[in-house]
Amino acid sequence: MISTADSRRFLYRNDLDPDAALRLTADALRACDDGELYLQYIASESFGFDDGRLKTADFNTQAGFGLRGVSGETTAFAHANELSQHAITRAAETMAVLDPARGQRPAPPRRTNASLYTDADPLSLVPFARKVALCQEVDAAARARDPRVKQVSVTLAGSWSVIEIVRPDGFVAHDVRPLVRLNVQIVVEQNGRRESGYHGMGGRYLYDGLFEPEAWNRAIDIALAQALVNLDSVAAPAGEMTVVLGPGWPGVLLHEAIGHGLEGDFNRKGTSAFSGRIGERVAAPGVTVVDDGSIGARRGSLTIDDEGTPTQCNTLIEDGILKGYIQDRLNARLMGVAPTGNGRRENFAYAPMPRMTNTFMLGGRDDPGEILSRAKNGIYAKSFGGGQVDITSGKFVFTCTEAYKIENGELGSPIKGATLIGDGPTVLTKVAAIGNDMCLDEGIGVCGKGGQSVPAGVGQPTLLIEGLTVGGTAA
Structure with missing residues (x-):
């Protein structure tokens, strides 16, 4: 274990010490409604193993701060990759563009020992050599699985971040954040046709979990199975049809098509399809969606958010009724509600904004096998790739990376080229069955918003959705 004092030495260096940070922050933000000094040190590495050899090996460290002042709806922000009193003093000059605070300052975040x-x-x-050896082991094991394997790509990545949040009211919060990830992609070939499969896993823990043979062999098995299934895929049908979404990672559709629309900034500005609808029915009965950043060791979890607010489980939709939004401090204050622990930033060079952590739909009572038989005919989407979403309307387009026809209530031929087209608010009302098999993804999510990327988690049970538009490739 690393003590707080040991980890703080990465932040306080040269002439900058904790007392100076408190003093400089109080001076810089004395006329502001809210704000903070955000100090951060980050170490990161990645290994790329491709074509049977190590192609890339990167290691980087960076340290810096972001100084933010808030007055009303206006934010002033300055950052630097230098941790010194001089740099912070210079950044404080930016705060002069703000109007003086007009009201009582909001209370600092509550503290937590979690x-x-x-x-x-x-x-x-x-050791470096052991990380390279793992990539070699995964590559060799994947190639030995099946003679049709033609290419294997293995990526191993990790980071370690130390952050400290200093507020003008004397509040100080500290967090140390690990993050690791393993990705396996396999390309297979048969009769001149090539297809690929992918699986990844990770979270806020040490490399140990990824180095267990059971873990990486499972990643190989899933990626290979997906690739081999796609070798037999046929052109996807098109039109409006019943769609069954698998559990776990398909929750990325929920994240994009619905989750972003429940973030506080879009709703305060009235640009979300869910704006002003608290207390209204926005989904079918039984649909309950939460955002929970307090799940131990999950990729999207944080002990505290990037404003110092402890994370928690926020119920967004309960039994189909819209209950609330996810909030950072600024939007919560302007909307007259409490922050929810969702103020997040990519790193010290960015100001925080309301962002999801682990967003998922709770499980229901339906048996997944029975859901499939109820679908009769349609498609079963097991895994997704990329997608596009319009926040204002909730309209989305998602590409399936593994999907099947449903014929007479049973899984049929695998299909290729299927896209799901719709809008989040409408999809929620078309949920006709909710499985009892809810699970979270295995730790690969990356959420983009406003030019910032942060780790995120998704999840859901098996879902039956009636009447979703499927874009296909069949004539």
Whole structure:
């Protein structure tokens, strides 16, 4: 275990110490409604193993701060990759563009003694050679699985971040955040046809979990199975039809098509399809959606958000009724509600905004097999690739990376080229069955918004959706 004092030495260096940080923050933000000094140190590494050899091996460290002042709806923000009193003093000049505070300052975040993940550094605990050896093992094992395997790509990545949040009211919060991930992509060939499959896993823990043979062999099996299934795929049908979504990762559709529309900034500005609809029915009975950043060791989890607010489980939709939005401090204050622990930023060079953590739909009572038989005819979407969403309307287009026809209530031929087209609010009302098999994804989600990317988690049970438009390739 690393003590707080040991990890703080990555932030306080040269002439900058904790007392100076408190003093400089109080001076810089004395006329602001809200704001903070955000200090951060980040170490990250990645290994790319391709064509049977190590292609890339990167290691980077960076440290810096972001100084933010808020007055009314206006934010002033300055950042630098230098941790010194001089740099912070210079950044404080930016705060002069703000009008003086007009009201009582909001209370600082509540404190927590919780810790959702280890503070140990995963990068330093495993030697370089062992990380390369893991990539080689995965590559060799994947190629030995099936003679049709023609290409294997293995990516191993990790980071370790130390952050400290200093507020002008004297509040200080500290967090140490590990993050690791393993990706396996396999290309197979048969009769001149090539297809690929992919699987990834990770979370806020040490490399140990990824180095277990059971874990990486499972990643190989899933990626290979997907690739081989796609070798036999036929052109996807098109039109409006019944769609069954598998559990776990397909929750990325929920994240994009619905989750972003429940973020506080879009709703405060009235640009979301869910704006002003608290208390209204927005989904079919039985649909309950939560955002929970307090699940231990999950990729999207944080002990505290990037404003110092402890994360929690926020019920967004309950039994089909819209209950609330996810909030950072600024939008919560302007909307007259409490922050929900969702103020997030990519790193010190960005100001925080309301962002999802782990967003998922709770399970229901239906048996997944019975859901499939109820569908009769349609498609079963097991895994997704990329997608596009319009926040204002909720309209989305998602590409299926593994999908099947449903014929007479049973899985039929695998299909290729299927896209799901619709809008989030409408999809929620068309949920006709909710499985009892809810699960979260295995730790690969990356959420983009406003030019920032952050780790995120998704999840859902098997869902039956009646009347969703499917874009296909069949004539």
